[in-house]
Amino acid sequence: MSASSRILNLAVIPGDGIGQEVVAEGLKVLSAVLPKDVKLETKEFDFGARRYHATGETLTDADLDALKAHDAILLGAIGDPSVPSGVLERGFLLKLRFAFDHHVNLRPSKLLPGVATPLAGQPEIDFVVVREGTEGPYTGNGGTIRKGTEHEVATEVSVNTAFGVERVVRDAFARAQARPRKKLALIHKNNVLTFAGHLWTNVFNKVAEEYPEVSTEYMHVDAATIYLVTQPERFDVIVTDNLFGDIITDLAAAVSGGIGVAASGNINPSGAFPSMFEPVHGSAPDIAGQGKADPTATVLSVALLLRHLGHEAEATRIEDAVSADLGERGDLPARSTSEIGDALAARVAG
Amino acid sequence: MSASSRILNLAVIPGDGIGQEVVAEGLKVLSAVLPKDVKLETKEFDFGARRYHATGETLTDADLDALKAHDAILLGAIGDPSVPSGVLERGFLLKLRFAFDHHVNLRPSKLLPGVATPLAGQPEIDFVVVREGTEGPYTGNGGTIRKGTEHEVATEVSVNTAFGVERVVRDAFARAQARPRKKLALIHKNNVLTFAGHLWTNVFNKVAEEYPEVSTEYMHVDAATIYLVTQPERFDVIVTDNLFGDIITDLAAAVSGGIGVAASGNINPSGAFPSMFEPVHGSAPDIAGQGKADPTATVLSVALLLRHLGHEAEATRIEDAVSADLGERGDLPARSTSEIGDALAARVAG
Ligand SMILES: CC(C)[C@H](C(=O)O)[C@@H](O)C(=O)O
Ligand SMILES: CC(C)[C@H](C(=O)O)[C@@H](O)C(=O)O
Numbered sequence: 001m002s003a004s005s006r007i008l009n010l011a012v013i014p015g016d017g018i019g020q021e022v023v024a025e026g027l028k029v030l031s032a033v034l035p036k037d038v039k040l041e042t043k044e045f046d047f048g049a050r051r052y053h054a055t056g057e058t059l060t061d062a063d064l065d066a067l068k069a070h071d072a073i074l075l076g077a078i079g080d081p082s083v084p085s086g087v088l089e090r091g092f093l094l095k096l097r098f099a100f101d102h103h104v105n106l107r108p109s110k111l112l113p114g115v116a117t118p119l120a121g122q123p124e125i126d127f128v129v130v131r132e133g134t135e136g137p138y139t140g141n142g143g144t145i146r147k148g149t150e151h152e153v154a155t156e157v158s159v160n161t162a163f164g165v166e167r168v169v170r171d172a173f174a175r176a177q178a179r180p181r182k183k184l185a186l187i188h189k190n191n192v193l194t195f196a197g198h199l200w201t202n203v204f205n206k207v208a209e210e211y212p213e214v215s216t217e218y219m220h221v222d223a224a225t226i227y228l229v230t231q232p233e234r235f236d237v238i239v240t241d242n243l244f245g246d247i248i249t250d251l252a253a254a255v256s257g258g259i260g261v262a263a264s265g266n267i268n269p270s271g272a273f274p275s276m277f278e279p280v281h282g283s284a285p286d287i288a289g290q291g292k293a294d295p296t297a298t299v300l301s302v303a304l305l306l307r308h309l310g311h312e313a314e315a316t317r318i319e320d321a322v323s324a325d326l327g328e329r330g331d332l333p334a335r336s337t338s339e340i341g342d343a344l345a346a347r348v349a350g
Numbered sequence: 351m352s353a354s355s356r357i358l359n360l361a362v363i364p365g366d367g368i369g370q371e372v373v374a375e376g377l378k379v380l381s382a383v384l385p386k387d388v389k390l391e392t393k394e395f396d397f398g399a400r401r402y403h404a405t406g407e408t409l410t411d412a413d414l415d416a417l418k419a420h421d422a423i424l425l426g427a428i429g430d431p432s433v434p435s436g437v438l439e440r441g442f443l444l445k446l447r448f449a450f451d452h453h454v455n456l457r458p459s460k461l462l463p464g465v466a467t468p469l470a471g472q473p474e475i476d477f478v479v480v481r482e483g484t485e486g487p488y489t490g491n492g493g494t495i496r497k498g499t500e501h502e503v504a505t506e507v508s509v510n511t512a513f514g515v516e517r518v519v520r521d522a523f524a525r526a527q528a529r530p531r532k533k534l535a536l537i538h539k540n541n542v543l544t545f546a547g548h549l550w551t552n553v554f555n556k557v558a559e560e561y562p563e564v565s566t567e568y569m570h571v572d573a574a575t576i577y578l579v580t581q582p583e584r585f586d587v588i589v590t591d592n593l594f595g596d597i598i599t600d601l602a603a604a605v606s607g608g609i610g611v612a613a614s615g616n617i618n619p620s621g622a623f624p625s626m627f628e629p630v631h632g633s634a635p636d637i638a639g640q641g642k643a644d645p646t647a648t649v650l651s652v653a654l655l656l657r658h659l660g661h662e663a664e665a666t667r668i669e670d671a672v673s674a675d676l677g678e679r680g681d682l683p684a685r686s687t688s689e690i691g692d693a694l695a696a697r698v699a700g
Contacts, residue, residue: 117470150516152512154546201435259576
């Protein structure tokens with residue numbers, strides 16, 4: 001959908017555990033913020049543990065066709081202890097990222113006023129991680145021989161292409177250029193992973209020449225974890241590999257208010273396939289169905305979704321509402337999932 | 351050397367940058383703590399940037415033979431901006447770890463009283479990471495095709511064997527069994543890296559059956575970074591893959607007093623080759639030669655070295671001296687590298 005078309009055709013995947021609850025609040029806020037003349041049409045999909053147990057399927061070709069017919073996808077969470085580790089991750093989450101070529105995995109980290117952080121001294125945190133989403137150690141290349149014996153060998157192959165690295169590096173430079181501080185850090189481990197590291201570093205340095213206003217730095221992933229807890233204010237935009245991005249965005253979420261408020265977008269900038277937006281947190285089966293989950297990360301994912309579709313003003317309204325809501329939390333008794341959703345919906349509508 | 355033999359035959363590799371300065375203090379404290387009847391014999395090696403620039407060599411077969419003739423190795427730091435990234439790391443540090451089969455990379459994290467942490471609320475931190483040191487993505491397997499072109503493909507292969515995983519997992523269980531809390535966490539990413547992940551998980555679960563008193567948990571590496579900043583007191587012993595261990599031990603060092611106090615051992619438990627002990631920090635060329643470096647991490651590495659060689663009482667004396675010294679730092683003006691070394695030497699001697 002472009003900003004001017006009048007139907008937002010949304011695929012909704014509540015998924016497992018708290019996914020159901022938080023997605024309901026995300027949709028509530030989305031309905032409240034949309035301009036009156038935009039019609040929201042949603043289609044719900046039953047992916048996740050339920051579908052897997054009922055049919056043994058995770059994501060079929062027919063499913064992919066059905067999802068493709070939408071402007072965007074909103075996902076709650078996928079994963080349940082009743083399903084062996086890896087089945088839904090590889091069979092649904094990663095399959096979808098790869099099938100729809102979601103190569104820009106966008107994860108903003110902003111410590112909002114009044115929000116608790118495990119760090120001392122309430123540092124200023126406002127950066128965005130551009131994580132590559134379709135390469136690196138996530139491709140599923142590798143294998144096992146002599147499984148289960150004392151001679152087992154298991155390999156995992158990280159695959160990195162100039163094509164794949166350059167497009168995500170370009171996306172990150174463009175984002176850095178558009179931000180006031182115009183800073184971009186490449187995070188890798190090029191002193192050990194020299195094959196992939198040299199590719200990333202060379203492509204990064206080449207694209208940097210086209211962005212003379214963007215100041216750049218390189219950092220090893222191990223050192224980056226130190227800076228994320230000692231100098232998080234140092235970061236503006238980060239671009240990194242799929243696995244390093246997975247790791248540092250969880251740490252980034254932890255220091256900037258927790259995964260209860262961490263949003264993400266799995267973006268295909270070309271628009272050839274719909275992009276998918278989801279909270280960084282998982283399905284949290286231990287608190288599912290109790291109205292305890294914080295829907296804020298999902299609501300912020302809706303903001304990313306709206307911005308991606310060109311609804312900048314509505315995205316900002318949601319982010320402002322979340323800031324205001326979080327700023328007042330210290331004074332309020334704990335609220336349920338739907339009470340937080342109601343409060344945010346009221347703010348964006350008002 | 352066994353604890354009863356009367357010569358400690360030590361290979362010393364000061365290396366680059368602050369390596370020179372901190373190693374001098376490490377040796378000072380070592381001399382001060384050793385029983386009078388143990389003779390310390392040291393042989394210094396010039397590895398690092400100097401040797402590389404002078405000869406183009408990083409570590410030859412003859413070097414390995416010379417090093418092998420020692421009871422242990424004390425290393426300062428290797429790395430200099432004048433040498434391309436990866437040359438000394440792969441050509442010296444990793445080459446030595448692989449040649450001497452240093453498969454137990456031991457990294458304790460303890461937040462000592464009075465030591466600053468970036469975390470709020472001064473949590474209790476006292477755990478040890480057992481990082482695998484000879485497999486995973488560190489093997490150098492992989493390669494590049496069509497280098498420098500828009501069709502470049504670079505791969506990195508993580509190699510994991512039942513043999514390699516089992517020996518390090520066994521080491522970690524034995525360490526957990528010997529500690530009061532008897533807890534062991536396996537950190538991996540078995541929901542995505544399913545080949546290696548299943549190997550690690552299966553071996554871990556199999557060995558766990560032999561240690562009924564050790565309570566175990568599994569954690570994805572991304573989630574582990576969250577716990578390291580929100581609940582670091584949760585951890586007792588951690589066992590993990592080479593790359594994940596690299597990343598989480600830097601984060602662990604950051605939260606438990608900084609890399610200025612983080613020690614490590616590259617251990618070959620069989621004794622077939624000498625083990626190597628080194629601070630986790632690097633060569634810090636920006637402050638080299640100014641007497642600003644904190645030698646504490648090196649001194650604590652000397653304690654690990656002594657413990658490894660059976661000098662438990664001397665190791666503990668050093669650790670107690672460091673605790674006492676750190677506890678008083680708040681009240682003291684800043685001291686130089688050698689002043690800190692003098693203070694620690696005086697404490698262990700006294
Ligand atoms: C669930 C898992 C496949 C996923 C990942 O590793 O990418 C998750 O950790 C995330 O960060 O979105
Ligand atoms: C310098 C580098 C090869 C090394 C590693 O990655 O192991 C370092 O980061 C460490 O942790 O000892």
